[in-house]
Amino acid sequence: MFSYIDYKAVEALLHGQGCANNLKTLLENREISSVSIQPLVNTILDSFSLALSSMNSPNPPPYHESSFQYMASHVSRRSSKKKVYGAEGLENYRDDSPTPRPDDGFSWRKYGQKTIKTSPHQRSYYRCTYAKDHNCNASKRVQKIKDNPPVYRSTYVGKHVCKAPAFAVNDDAYGSEMIQFDQVVSEPVMPQLATIDHQAIAMEDQGTDHMVHIINQDCDINDSLVDDEPFWASYFPPLPTGDLIFWDNIVTFD
């Protein structure tokens, strides 16, 4: 007999499995590029995080304090201190994730934190560490926009003009830890390249007054996170694409 938590965890894992299959197809067809792979990798990682966070839900599984639960609470998406340099700038896009992405390829310095009227969670403000040195005007805001499952939204503003080397793959020194059977392995973390327009940024700032539904690509678990739909109602289509997620297709509900 599955509990609701089990169901959510399994659902997240199944979604991750689907995306892993997509990734496999890409790799087999040699259609490899950082742009095509990153969204898939992120979604897979998010699936794991989501499944793990389910284990920490307010309704604990029967084996309270079990070793599995302990692992789940300690291993989900730990960030690395090392830098993972991203694609050419992060201008105007946002990223929703079950965990914040403190290490998204750039070095940020926090310069503020505010309580936002429409949310119980505070919003943090960061700008590029090298803003002064390189006249870099890149900044980002991070805010938890949803609980259970958690969703942290990072909104990137401005373009990096400081050093932003290429996305590094297969560097053992990089990455966060995740469970792979009984091992812990490293992998890089990059935000999804979901470009957004200025209208989208403005709408985000209107908080809960407007419900924003994003018509997203197939393999994006975030749909189910920002949606009005219950989590379990989301539909996971069988295949394809890890292309850029364009925010031009936005529908609002008042």
Add this chain to the structure above:
DNA sequence: TAAATTTGACCAAT
């Protein structure tokens, strides 16, 4: 002790 964070003040837009 240099660098990063915290936090109330300040400011511009509405």
Add this chain to the structure above:
DNA sequence: ATTGGTCAAATTTA
């Protein structure tokens, strides 16, 4: 007057 974004002094951390 409110609100969200930024500044900068105080404080903490490495």
